[in-house]
Amino acid sequence: MKVVHCPCGKDVEGETDDELVTNVEAHVVEDHPDMVGKYSREQILEMAHEH
Ligand SMILES: [Zn+2]
Numbered sequence: 001m002k003v004v005h006c007p008c009g010k011d012v013e014g015e016t017d018d019e020l021v022t023n024v025e026a027h028v029v030e031d032h033p034d035m036v037g038k039y040s041r042e043q044i045l046e047m048a049h050e051h
């Protein structure tokens with residue numbers, strides 16, 4: 001399981017890179033609309049680690 005710990009305190013998870021990126025993008029749209037489009041796939045994956 002890959003996880004990104006968002007600075008807001010939410011843990012966004014995904015089974016694969018694609019799922020994680022999709023889930024992080026969805027979380028940004030939902031909770032951080034001002035940040036939409038500011039994180040590339042590479043940046044999201046750099047923030048991720050394995051759980
Ligand atoms: Zn967040």
Ligand SMILES: [Zn+2]
Binds near residue numbers: 003049051
């Ligand atoms: Zn962690």
